[in-house]
Amino acid sequence: MDHDEQLKLQAFLDGELPEGEAREAAEWVARDREAAAMLEELRHTREALAGFETGTQLPESREFFWSKVQREIQRRETPAPEPARAPLFTVLRRFLVPASALALVFAATVMVIRPAGPLGGTAGTEIETALSDSGAFTYRDYSAGTTLVWLTYPADNEDAESDEIGTLE
């Protein structure tokens, strides 16, 4: 069987052949075992793929998904803010007292006041453990300093008994 014949078999399976050619292909498959075997394999593969995508679940809740879409639309439709003016430091630079000494004092002061982190001053680690079946996922807004942990517990649907937290009383 050459490549063109193989593609013809496939087109026959997919209903892409004109009526006359489809009839010829059917007759060929009926009399040729190799063609019949090839068609059977192609059919099994097609059947295996049927329904593969149904029941796929998103890892995010629907509300979270749409919130991100809405936010992105708003972001693109909001005009960009005007660029910031030159920092005050640049303007005032010429008025600063011996710059090296002052910078050294400032750095020393910052190092003293800033509390030591758990690993000798490095940023703390972020660890999240989702327990039970909550399926948590995290969103971080660095500029506002806000971390959102969204739980799919209780269940999303409106009929669910969500009284663990949902009653709010």
Place this chain on the structure above:
Amino acid sequence: MMHNEEEAIDLSQEAWVKGWQRLRQFQGESSFGTWMTRIVINLCLDQLRKHKRQRTESIEAMDEESGGVERQMPVVMVNPTAGLERGELRQRIDRALGQLSYEHRTVLVLHEFEEMEYKEIAKTMGCSIGTVMSRLFYARRKLAVLLADLKKQDSV
């Protein structure tokens, strides 16, 4: 198409944003769902092309275009998915799809899941109908062999 959940979610969200921006262009020639699907597919294809530029072509990938490789693959006589539960079948197919190149996976997805005809796929992917047919044939054959291999591995 992307075989990457995170990327798929990002692209689907991007598609909705683009759909919103281009809403005026929707004339109702097709259903809204079909129109949105096209946007998603095009975004995925753009992204896949970007990935492709970062990868080198394998000899196998080049050979399959001429129909050489799949001729060497023996016909899979037994249905490799018979007797499998839905979840297990989904897992196997997912693994097998992951081993296809993006062109083959895309053609398979567009034909099997989006139920597009050969000429629609050709238009969407910017290639000839002959190329679509070859890629689809190769993808199906490769998938059959991969599924059969997975069945063999699991029964060992």
Place this chain on the structure above:
Amino acid sequence: MRAKLGRTIGVGWFAIALALLAGGQVNAPAADMKLQAFLLWGTDDSKPPEGKDYKPVQLDVRQKLKDLPLKWTNWFEVRHKDIGVVQGATSPVPISEKCQLNVTRGIGPELEVTLIGKGKEVVRRKQALPKGEMLVLGGNAPNSTAWLVVLKRLE
């Protein structure tokens, strides 16, 4: 003369810097970390349900919620508690009848926050919470509404 004065000033600054650095690792004593915990209810309705005495949300909290990808238009404060947590200790914060927040303070700005619902641990989150920042735990509630537990570190 001028050069000598300049050198003296420079040395003076340097000495101050050294003194501060030497004192270096002395931290402020471990005072209570002051936090506020809020239970909020999110909805697209303009007012809370009849008979519920929910309050408006604090402005700064409301503004930060606006920046989050949450679709609900209005937020109401169901409950609010002020907490002080000492280093190494855990403060239980009752949020509702069936729900509690356990806040454990680590070193510096580190916190471990555990949300407990119906006696079961729902989620545990460990992170630094610098002054002015917020940790928000949330989920869906019936009738397309939402609940949020907001933990805000006070300045």
